[in-house]
Amino acid sequence: MSSTRDEKAARIRHFLATEGDAVAEGTRGFNAGRYESVARLDDYEELKDSARAIKKDAIDRLPELVDQLRESVEANGGTLYVAADAADANRYVREVVEGEDAETVVKSKSMTTEELEVNDELQSAGVDVVETDLGEWVLQLADEAPSHIVAPAIHKSREGIADLFEATFDLDEPLETAVELTMFAREKLGERIADADVGMTGANFIAADSGTLMLVTSEGNARKSVVVPDTHVAVAGVEKIVPSVSDFQPFVELIGRSGTGQDITSYISLFTPPVDSPTVEFDAPDVPMTDGDVDREFHLVLVDNGRMAMREDDQLKETLYCIRCSACANSCGNFQSVGGHAFGGETYSGGIATGWEAGIEGLDVAAEFNDLCTGCSRCVNACPVKIDIPWINTVVRDRINRGEGGKLDFLVEGLIPDEEPGGLDLGKRFFGNFSTVAKLGSATAPVSNWVAKTRPARRLMAETVGVDPRRDLPSFERETFRVWFEKRGGSQVPPAKARREAVVYPDLYTNHVQVERGKAAVQTLEALGVHVVVPDVPSSGRAPLSQGMISTAERHAHDVYSALAEHLDADRDVVVVEPSDLAMFRWEYEKFLAPKSFERLDMQSYEVMEYVYGLLHAGAEPTLLSTPDEGDSGVAYHSHCQQRTLGLESHTVAVLEDLGYDVVTSETECCGMAGSFGYKSEYYELSMDVGEPIREQFEAADAADRTVVASGTSCLEQLDALLSRPTRHTIELVAPR
């Protein structure tokens, strides 16, 4: 391992060991809650569509909305300031606080002020700044950074917090339970709020037409920070503006559900500052609150800090739609294992953090954790504004590839030509050009397999491209799937007698490694009356795409389409065994192909079990396929991340059940392998940790005797590593024997 790989691996191991358990419990709970809560909405998809439409429109019209908001805030008697960057925002806030002669500022949780590091600025001006969100306060006492967007102290256990309080305060007796800890914090923070001269908050949304801020909280600290002192400073990214208060509605219904699985958080505040409520003068305890002069002051600081430039960037622009709900982090297998301290930048963490950090801090900060996105796509359906988060991560990866200098190995360069920059990291180049590796592997098998398994070869692979020596390598077949198909004389169902005609797409793995599943696909389709062809079609481009090699992936897309066009013209269906390739056809190719071409391929391509499902439902005879033996103990089935995101898991389950199998499905978001990710030495332990829940589930008493089947190549590799019993692709289970 190179030293940077070593360091990265050590860092990840550290977070797995110290914070992994607490983060896993919290995020998996939130994520499960999200599924339950959104299922209670009749109009979930419509709400997401309207939320997205509102953000899109607002970001398109942002300059105009800023002007409108300024008028509204000023008409209400407040002040609006647009800060160009962090220094500008901090200076403004400090001047307001100094102008009030404030000694204490109480703050409600705000990611934007974390981004600016306002606390440092105020503290260096001699102002006492107190975080009033309980999680933030714990971090302030511990001098740590947040590890999650909505639950900043998710990585801390109850015992850890109890120790922290014990060490910080002069306690009469130790605090143990969550109730004791919370009530202690309430008491302490209540005193600080009573003393405060200025209250600072963020804002989840701001309405341009009325100057109303929407704040989403559960604890009530934002309410107290706003109503007790007479000065309120709100700091928010400029992207938080929406046209009107009515536009808040879909977000009120989505934000809690998406983040923590609550139908709604305890308090949704709609403040139109300065608010009418009287201030609370605890140092004049016997004067009725209504007797004081209510002379409230309000400042809204809108922060640009790179956002207006993101708006001009076609690829990063969608990041500005983000409502910071944290669903992408909670639904992410890697985040669940390792948490935001490994998965974050200076401020933001989780799936969308790459986009935010690339826009706000720069590519170097985003690069530190960009690799942790495996492109599994489980966050895509979770995101309430439908941001294609994996795509943003891919774009940033591509920019990192292009921006970085590095050593150039002309041997590899000469062997594997592509459009990517010469400085590209060798590991990325190796995995990104796996099609060439696979072709060479098959051509020289079994020698290549034997060589690859020797110690010197493994050491060389570890050193040059970072393949972890603990991983089994794919074993290349000498006779590829296409050669097998040609040797047997093509399809055994003549076109004239066929119910349909289909191309079985010879993806890289099916063609060179998992040849058996290709044979099983052909035999299954033929049994159901399909004339099959297996033409020479290039690899989909998934491998280079996942390394951020976008132009190479794009070239593959055009080549694949050219090779398939005549078959689409001949009205053949395209049947895909590997779900990550199908996901390319149905998702990423939209960015690469002409719209009509994309649409044709999208409409005519199917996942293999989805296709079998369709054939059976169109009247094909299920008894021609393999059914369970007497006393069969059933199937434990793991779908594939992208297959699930496309909504295709249920087809496999339905086919298996129709054939008489008893099926349990995996509950985890991701098996953790996600293609090349799990092979890389720096991520090996993380990958295995992500796979732990599926191992536990499939080894539990009610699943331990079941046949394990899975849909994707990398899932099968990972299950082989995790379990001590054999695994196979679903199509091999149902193919006629």
Added chain:
Amino acid sequence: MSSGTVSAFERSLGRLDVGVARTSADALDDALGSATLDPVVGAPLPFENCSLPDWIPTDPTPADLKRAKTGVTAAELAIADYGSVVIRATPDPTEQVSLFCDRHVAVVRAEDVVPGMSEAFERLAEWTAAGDSAIIATGPSATADMGALVKGAHGPKEVWVVVVE
């Protein structure tokens, strides 16, 4: 508002562990008697046909606020689907009374209970356009930051709702 909507509201409150009583304007005094713990503070109700009984002081000082176990305020709007009460901020200390005491008792008129969030926002948009502020409060204050769900992080630990028909 239809009685179906009020029943749906009651069911949502039940899920949130929020106590609820239905009463008439005449019987409000008794209903509040059972819903409150002493000492009590309140904020005047902005309703035509009912007001708080005399035994609830409605012009509290900070010391009263600190001492009180129960705060009684109006909720001028409620949302059946979510079991939410909407508290409008007024120059009276409505917001403080609803926030500082361990128990908040919200008085809601049956006709102000709307089925869902979109109906609620029709009214909220009017209020905010007029420069007002409002809180959509759903159940008690809560936090999970200390390792388990705890009620009453900064705001009330318990919420009661009295629906006036």
